Amino acid sequence: MTEKTPEKPARPALLDRLRRVPLWTVVPAAAVLGVAAGSVYGAVSTPEYSATSYVLVVPTDASDPTAALGFATAYGRVASQVAVLGDAQVWAGVPVARLKEHVTTATSPDAPMISVTATDASPTTAVNMADGVARALVADGGHLQTDTNVKVLQFSRAVKPTAPTSPSTPLAALVGGCAGGLLGALALLVRPRRRGTPETYAPVPGPATAHAGGHTPQPETV
Template sequence: MAETSDHQRAGGPDGPPSRTGRRKGGPRGARGRLFPPPAWWPLPACALLGLAAGGAYGVLKTPEYAATSYIVAVPDDTTDPATALGFAQAYARIATGTATLAQARPRAGLDERQLRTRVRAETSPESPMIAITGTSPRPAKAADIANAVADALTLTGNQAAKNTGVRLLLFSQAMAPTEPVSPSAPISGAVGLCAGGLAGGLWLLARPGGRRRTEEWAEPGAPAAAGAVAEGAYAPLPAQGEAAGAATAREKERAR
């Protein structure tokens, strides 16, 4: 009985038990094994990263407001309406020029370089109308920029009306907007989610093929055991001729 109790206290043939109750030389349980992550893990990881980046951009970015004023080109009695349409296209190109912005700068309250980045002019190929849009973090400032450039362009165009036969009239003044044109945080987050998911899918398609090495995720000593099993499983078998020769030799010995 004493020997048995000493043997149990020592932990058996595998050595003394550890603090966790397991023997040092015994096999590890299923909970201690390491399992590789799924092959598609970059897809949700990139999608979540894009969602976080897009949401942060929508929250941290300053809202941008836009206001638009409209100018119409009106031909006189001696001018063809198609000519007014052509001049509307030409005036839209010079709306952001140096001469026009120099006249609009005092009213807009910005220098020429800043004013150039906050105004744009658009026109339609079907109607002689010019849209002047001003942008600013403040709604009232966006309307002031659009109206200042529209007034300057109208003044420039009417100075040459005797030669062109086309006059510019202010059709509608810009009003201070109530809603920003910059994307909100939910929209930015949705765009970031889609972009991140697309990037993760492209990464999965573009990465080189091949299986992961199981040795990277196995326990210490497992690769050697697996190699030993593989060597035993694929050991070369004796040839049929050698086996037949050995059987014939044994029969001759028995006959003797």
Template sequence: MTESPEKQPPAPGPDRRRRALPRRPHWWPLPVCVVLGAACGLSYGMFKSPEYAATSYALAVAEEGSDPAAAIGYAQSYGRLATSDATLSYAHGAAGEPAAVLRSRVASETSPDSPMIAVTGTSADPRRAADIANAVIEALVVGSDHVAADTGVKLIKFTHAMTPDRAVSPSVPVGTAVGASAGGLSGGLVLLVRPRRKGWTVSAQVPGPATAGEPVTPGDRELVR
């Protein structure tokens, strides 16, 4: 009589092996987005050329016999004209940039309570940034002189833009922090909109009216994974 070979335990099926693998936490998109955002911010800060900004100021002054309050109103108007085609076309020679390029490198700012106009020029070259701001302010002053007899208000140059010594573009640490913050925000939004993984849920079966003495079965109320 031969002995039967020893039976080997059945190999675990694919379903069993799959269940044995650890599950990723449901919040995994958050750290991934933070790391990706920090990497993008770091790359931006390292490879983007620095940007410089310089600001020049002009003051609106009411001429003798004119309403002093009119200077504030005209300052608002001249502030909007700082980025107009007429002003940029006049200023492009002194600024050393074409008018089409100046349109993206000039910004103006006014205050509703002050007749002051601030014109800021930006460029990768600090000296060019100051030249842009001074050229645009000069164009505004010249333009106001042409119509001062009709408006009763003229512009005078208040301060001269100086060559900046520090860039205004984000540094590497700031760019990395901003990128990480944006990545964290994106990861949080992903967690809000993605479907939630099924967890413990309670499935209740409402039994019909039980007769006297009839036991309640465990299936009437069960906890399902």
């Protein structure tokens, strides 16, 4: 009794259609989708403005520049702490949580200076937040000047930005197109390869199979 070979399930029609799509269209299609996504993001996202205020740490007669550089790094690290931002929120006019989320500080290994950068949808609020945190650092440094032997001064106030720092719609579309094209190319590289049908070859007749029955021909005698 012969066993029946199980029938293979039919492939989904969508899968068959995808297999028939030319491979060279994957990258352009992915780039077009990226441009569309970037354009939508640039159109619906709220523009953000950045303002930066600078604080300088100066050594007193009882200190040296090396100590000022170390305290500048320390003040840059504690700028986001609630103890410092407690006064900054009064001058900036925003809650502490908003300051901690939208204000960043940076220090330089070569100069005792701290940059305080604030980002907000309103350019005026961004300026107030940056100057508020810088002013809080100056006040905190004045309270500790007797112990640290360094002065904390506001080197420059923040300037009201005139243009948003967030990417514009054309730039977002360009970035989205590049990202989409890159993802499409990566998809082509990692796609599973199709297995080819193994080729069959006819056996070459040999001495053993040249004659039926497997008899080896005998040499003729003269």
